[in-house]
Amino acid sequence: MGDDAISDEFVRRHYAGLQSLLRRKIGDPAIAADLLNEAVATAMSHSRDGRVEQPERMAGYVYRVALNLYRNHRREFANRPDLRAGPEDIHRIPDRDGESEPVDLGLLQRVRTLIGELPTPRDREIVKRYYLDEEEKESICQALELSPLHFDRVIFRARQRLRTLLESKGYVKSDFFNVLLVCLA
């Protein structure tokens, strides 16, 4: 198995969330995929060189490298005067036709349930603004006229449900390392 195939499999199984995040932020699925594959390849290379001391740290290493690459990409984008756009504009670039994001229907249903179980429309609005729109806490509190305590409570409970959701998906520690062991063999 070549490094590219290993990276694809590794990404597909274990970094679907990170990949989706990068696609949304960058707006170009091909660049997002390249960037994440580069992060995985870098992590594997560093692991072989002994720069990642323990295998269980690989997952975090990939995350760190990928998000650093994203920040570099964003800076490069911002520094191109011909584009006349700031970093905040990147996410507004639409996906390319024919490369729509793969959908995990089971996850979608769980998230529908999670949102539906929040007790009030305002609580659901808080979660949407915070996690999807990435508005800051102070801005949300001001816009919705709510106390920081209320905000914390809603996000805290959403997070608790998210953890339950994670566990119900069987997304367990060993998953990361089964593929990794094959990769490093």
Add this chain to the structure above:
Amino acid sequence: MDREYIDRNHIVARYLADQLTDDEREAFEAYYMEHPEMVREMEATARFKSALATLADRGELSTLIHSHPTRRPWQWAALAATVAAIAIGVSYVVRTPTPRSQMVAHMEALQLPIGRMVRIERTRGLTDAEFELPAAGTAIGLQIVADFEASPAEYRVSLLREAQDAPGAIAKLERVAANDGIVTVYLDRAVVQPGVYRLSIEGAKGTDAEDQRSDFRIRLR
């Protein structure tokens, strides 16, 4: 940076949104390299964001946000029971301090100045909260975030000492109303000593959460 700081400051969501300061980001990256379980939470949060985006793209999210909350069958049964109780005039709200008023729902009842206010919520550490006891002659305010929500928003709160030499109940309140989802109680400093305590919060009798409970482990220094 530790787990408590990460939870209280929503570090995972802010990291993924690229909202951390450089110092916070470096500290968090160092933390999750040492704690691989944090990466799973980051990935779960990223998948959650992705699912929200998909629901928004499909036009479902707005409908979901403005729909009535989903209740499980047992919640409907509990709600019906509560409504019936109200109809026959049995439902009432009583704030009942313990006989010795060691823990109360309103600080005026203790007639003590507040020595310390502490937030109590679930963490993944061995203890959910740890703090220095305030000076004698003061009260400790505990702002509790339960893992569940009761309707109506009334809760039962109890405090137990876990130490082997002197275990047992310290104080109990049968019915405390939540304000903005936070249950606040006040404890007389004089009734606690340094040590480990268990703070329990349950849905009050007659609420739809009377069979639900959250336990928090607290270390007082």
